[in-house]
Amino acid sequence: MNPQNYNYINIESKWQQQWYNEKIYEANKKTNKKFFIHFAYPGVSGYLHVGHMRGFTYCDIIARAKRMQGYDVLFPAGFHASGIPSIGFAKKVERKDPKTIAMLKEYGCDEQCISNLTDPKNVVSYFSDVYVEDYWKKFGFLIDYSRIMSTISPGYKQFIKWQFQKLYEKNLLIQKPHFAPFCSKCGPVAVDKSETDISQGGNAEIMEFTVIKFKLSDGTILPAATLRPETIFGVTNMWINPTVTYKKIHINNETWIVSKSAFEKLNYQHDNIKDLNETIPGSSLIHEQVTIPLINRKVPVLSGPFADPDVATGIVMSVPAHAPYDYIALKETKEPIEPITIIDVKDLGENPAKTVCEQLNISSQSETTKLEEATDLVYKKEFHTGSLNQECKEYAGIKIAEIKDTVKNKLIESNLAVQLREFSEDVICRCGEHVVIKKIPDQWFVQYSNQKLTDESKEHIASMHIFPEKYKEELPGILDWFDDRACIRKGSWLGTEFPFKQGWIIEPISDSTLYPAYYLLSKYVNEKKINIDEMTTEFFDYVFFGNGEAKNEIWEEIRKDCAYWYPVDINLGGKEHKTVHFPVFIMNHVAIMPPEKRPQGIFVHWWVTQKGKEKISKSKGGAEHVAEAAELYGIDAMRLYYTHVGSPFVDIEWDAKIVTKYKNKVANIYKFINQLLSINSEPKNQIDTWLESKTNEYLSKVTYAYNNFDLRVAANTIFYEIPQDINWYIKRGGGNKNTIKTCVNAWLQLMTPITPHLSEELWNITHDTLVSTSILPDEKRLKISESHVAGEKLVSNLIDDIQEILNVTKIKPQRIIIYTAPNWKHMVVHKAINLSEENGSLNMGQLMKSIMTNPDLKKQAKQVSKYAGKLTGEIKKLNEKDITYYQTNIDETKYLTESKSFFESLFNCSIEIYSADDSSINDPKQKSRFAEPRRPAIYVE
RNA sequence: GCAGAGGUACCCGAGUGGUCAAAGGGGCAGGGCUUAGGACCCUGUGACGUAGGUCUUCGAGCGUUCGAAUCGCUCCCUCUGCACCA
Structure with missing residues (x-):
């Protein structure tokens, strides 16, 4: 099978269709083990680029991994439509801004579609569709699409009004004078770098x-x-x-x-x-x-x-x-x-x-x-x-x-x-007027400076799972620094009307703090199971807190959902959210939700930048459109790229060449597994036990990595370490159909969260079920044969040693003789390790004293003491893994003898293997005296 | 202004006290497979070494330690987020 023929375009759409038709993304209450993950919803006022997909992809991987561990997963998504961006966009379309029009055309938006976009609400719905259809679904995300919502929908507005009602009741809404940028013609304006409202002075302080x-x-x-x-x-x-x-x-x-x-x-x-x-x-x-x-x-x-x-x-x-x-x-x-x-x-x-x-x-x-x-x-x-x-x-x-x-x-x-x-510099409004600073005598603020709220939030943070860990240390400082935030504004700006002052709109950051809770309702709103005017204070109080009484069965159903799914387990977002979104997300939950409904975790990821760490942008060239990249590299390749190219906590530079490597990687795995599945069966032998053990080791290692959101480790293990070991298995003469099938099945399951289309396609060869809905084997039931794992390590270390000798001496070997260590050396090593484990340290005196209690060892005290002296220095350098390696019981001579033909074909010469204790030993250069446990002596002719 | 990150081999990038001459990838060199290949596989990629070894190296310098890429101090350099933008 030629990897060039790996037709990812067809394969991707085939499996996506199946997932979406079967609605495997829907969150259902089944197992009593739930996981709620979401990403900080994106604003909707433009196309996204390949950088944006990084965080979304992490989210989908985590959600998929959790699903495959038997969790009921809720992974919803929505759109942040409040504020000015969509209005700004509509204005640009209205005045036929050439750049904007050209961009829309480039992305396939026709005249009819463009003329529609002079209305900000249409901007929101247009881009919402693009995000769902062209980005999220194309990437295979198992987002619960039945819960999609936007912050300017009537239901959401009811929710926000309720939220502000609660803040008011808790005395967290306060009024005081505020000084805000103001244009005498246009009213309040936002001064920021994106210059949506203004034509100059975005950097002014x-x-x-x-x-x-x-x-x-x-x-x-x-x-x-x-x-x-x-x-x-x-x-x-x-x-x-x-x-x-x-x-x-x-x-x-x-x-x-x-x-x-x-x-x-x-x-x-x-x-x-x-x-x-x-x-x-x-x-x-x-x-x-x-x-x-x-x-x-x-x-x-x-x-x-x-x-x-x-x-x-x-x-x-x-x-x-x-x-x-x-x-x-x-x-x-x-x-x-x-x-x-x-x-x-x-x-x-x-x-x-x-x-x-x-x-x-x-x-x-x-x-x-x-x-x-x-x-x-x-x-x-x-x-x-x-x-x-x-x-x-x-x-x-x-x-x-x-x-x-x-x-x-x-x-x-x-x-x-x-x-x-x-x-600090001139600020000019869009209309040409100078922007001034105007006193608003009775501006409303959310009082984030509130000491009780700050303290309680800090306390809560201590119990959260926060990635990266450093951010957890930063957060308390950020909360101390976080000041009251003006939360309403008058003027042209989408959002929810502030319940305590007519004509004023809640500001966009303040209306996106408690919102994950709304995903629990959006499904019912979307399905029209609940009326907007039914969503009153009593309703929210009932479904979230269980206060009051259910007016109908739907209320009861929603309450059960809230009770089951809340709190959020992971809120995932880019590093730009560290000082604004995440703090207010936490503080609003602490202010309004009872302790058991407060967020459990946060995952912060860094960005994809262009070369030279520039923020990615189309105008500078080099950035690729999501749809183009998807077609060029394939979704799985991009998913693997995001996951493996670097730690989630560093910025990565987009580089088409590197993404191409991942594209090849995906195609090669496809080819490799096809080859594996076509292997004719060989009988089982020691290497099969080894591969089964390794497979189980990987199952538990990768599961552990997924659970710690250590996606890069997971990807590295799955896509680089596992195939290496399978190759070793083949090289060692392995080829049993059952072993291979077991190994490949496990491997496919492990890679599913990262490259779901590839896995699904390969899984389909031997299954008629979906791998995406399969459950990983129970870790506790995995069997690992330590002696086979250690045996292979012995073999591969020995090969390295022989190779080095050959490299240095430049001998073309006729014959290689291998001597395993005499029994007494094994006994000394065991004693040394035991002593050092017991005491936490090891000294020569102790060791000799213990050795002399054994009559067999006492007989050759001289040699023993020399060896023991060498050992005491080495033992303390050993880590746990090494110790396991030494302590695992293997008959080195037997294990190596069984691998004799492998050595012979590898070095293309005759191989003899003796124990140093063997009476019939052939030892022309007295090399056997150098043999040590796990490090046989070698003689090359 | 407030806050944060980082300097590791030709490049990207793991590694936070001994498993480290330092994962993995890329690049480069050689070999294999091939009609060919930007595909794939193997080997090599700090120096020295005719026996599995030795020496030097992780921004610079000093220090702690039996032992430092990893801990502490000083210095140099680079980068990033936020401030009603989400």
């Missing part, structure tokens, strides 16, 4: 300025904004841009002078602001005096043309000892003002700003790149190693890292400062 109120002699306030309020003690002057026209405004009965844009920003973020419609040229303020609040020192206002009216308030306080910009500016004005050093920091001398400016050779304000670098350097150094000095009176000696908020809070509390938030 929100910076929090402290606006400090410096007073002019007439009481008017000159507000300077700073990110470093603690440096107020070092202020020597103010900077005002003489070319800018400032304006006067009223804010809580105070009169402020600010730039025009500062007024607008303040207006969005503060109450009680009035425009006094009075302008003031910056130049007129130069050389006025202001009083520094808190320390009441007077400083002059100087001309600073660099003060940008669009940054913060447009007015700057000058701290020349710690801000390189200020230092250089002050130097250039030639004013007789001395910097005031307020922070002691090692290595930066009397004046850190000056030191760094000199180090970097900065002499002019125009060297902005260098000045930025200098600012950064000074800031980092001061923040991490600096502390305030005597100039700061009550704060002297405190580290900068600790003081920041203290000074800020003190200023704000004393009404000497306010806060102002601003983007």
Whole structure:
């Protein structure tokens, strides 16, 4: 059979049809042993690429492996459709974005189909179909397709409303002011790299300025904004841009002078602001005096043309000892003002700003790149190693890292400062407007900072199975760090209406935390067994908690399902979920579900990237479409590739050449097993017992690996170690039909979770049932003959030794004589191992003492002691496996003699085998004295 | 800003105290099978070695230990996630 003829396309669709027709994916309550696994559902606003299939594949493998161990498996899937992505996509289609249209056409979406996609809801249903039909089913996933759901379906919305009701009851929904990106035309916008809402500024960060109120002699306030309020003690002057026209405004009965844009920003973020419609040229303020609040020192206002009216308030306080910009500016004005050093920091001398400016050779304000670098350097150094000095009176000696908020809070509390938030770079809305930051006075939050919830969640995490283990250690820290999350938003965005504020929609992360529970209902919703308006608080309380009473039989049925399947055993998702999705998934369960219904495990996998660790993307080339790759390599090859190419916990680089290797691997296994099944029967002998033992060893090793989700170990064993051993069996003259059948059957079962189509096709040769629904043999009933396993190890080690001798001596052998160790050496080894096992260590004295109690050994004390001396050093290097190897009882001479013809054909010469104890021994070079247990001596002619 | 990962032979990548000159794969070289082959099989792939051995090696340096790729410290370098994006 030619592996090139392995027609995976037909084979895959043939078996998939059968699985799906027979609905073997459906979760049913049968065995009282359940397993609930799901992956973090994907968003639906575009096609997926080969990288996305990695996690899905892991999930299917685990689910299949569990099924084959007799578990009732629930493996559902759904779509996260809330939020803006699908709206953004629809908008792109609507304005006929050329890239989007070209992509849709490339994937076979026709005009009719494209025109449909101007509606976000159609976007969701279109991609949902693509995911199910072109990705999940094509990959052979045994997802329970009767439970598919989306987060914008009416049933799901009922569920989310109930969830928020529960959060409210637990006092985890709170209201407080929030500052959010806002467009005066479009309302709230999301600022993020994907730039769905905005046209520029996706990387902008929100910076929090402290606006400090410096007073002019007439009481008017000159507000300077700073990110470093603690440096107020070092202020020597103010900077005002003489070319800018400032304006006067009223804010809580105070009169402020600010730039025009500062007024607008303040207006969005503060109450009680009035425009006094009075302008003031910056130049007129130069050389006025202001009083520094808190320390009441007077400083002059100087001309600073660099003060940008669009940054913060447009007015700057000058701290020349710690801000390189200020230092250089002050130097250039030639004013007789001395910097005031307020922070002691090692290595930066009397004046850190000056030191760094000199180090970097900065002499002019125009060297902005260098000045930025200098600012950064000074800031980092001061923040991490600096502390305030005597100039700061009550704060002297405190580290900068600790003081920041203290000074800020003190200023704000004393009404000497306010806060102002601003983007680090310009953010422009889709519509062209500038995006600002607006105060929402009564924003709703989920209170993740709640101490009780955090503590309880941490406690729960300790009991979970989390992969990789390192993530388990990280999680408590993440929970501590996780802050309250604004959970609703007003504007164009799909999702569930927030029950406590009309017109506001629950934000997409907040509506995807408890959702695995909904998979228990989605089946009934899909089958229209339950009405949407029936899904009330009473309903959910009943089915999840058993509170209240069932209104009908379906309620009862659903309650039983919930009781049976919940909690989730594994939630699997990519590494991007580590700091958001998984924490809220845990915390919402802890908040709402009783202890026994909280998640049992999490599996985090890393990504598939393009060469050079770039995030995979079509625009950069190289990435392959899922459907194309599936056709080119075959599904099983891709499944094997994902599983075997690297640990789940590293990023892997997509490389077509490597995937091709796996394609060949799959075809070769197909060819190999076909050959095995066509072997004519030989009688059984020792090698058959060996192969049966090895097969059983592999059954238990792979089962163990599957149970620990150690998929790579499973794949390596199945696809590389097992065929090696079968080859050894053939090489050793094996060829018994029954042995081969037993071995191949077990092998096929083991590979089914990873390469189900291949296994199904081969299994079909000798079975009329599906291997996917078969159950693995019970581990406890597997028989392993240790002596045969050890015997073969002896044979193969001996071959290596002979080979090495031949390589080194370059002798072409005429005759090889093998001497197994004399009985007394075996006795000494056993004594040594026993002693070392008993005592945990071994010393020469002990060993000799024990040896001398045996009269047979005592007779040749001299030789024995020499050998024992050598042994004591070696014994402690042995591990458990070695010890088993030594302790297993085999008659080496007999075992080797039975393999004599194998040695003869291998080395193509005559072979003689003697025990060193044999009286008829032929030992021309006295080699037999080197023989040791498990290491026969060798003589080559 | 907060947090995390990692540097292993020509390459990818296992390995977290002795089984380690270091799995597996790829590449390369030689041989086999073949009309041919990008398919497959075997052998070799740190150095030295006419007896199964010895020596050097796991980013750099120091240390702990009878023993270190593995543990500790210092340094250098690379990468990643998150911040109403799911």
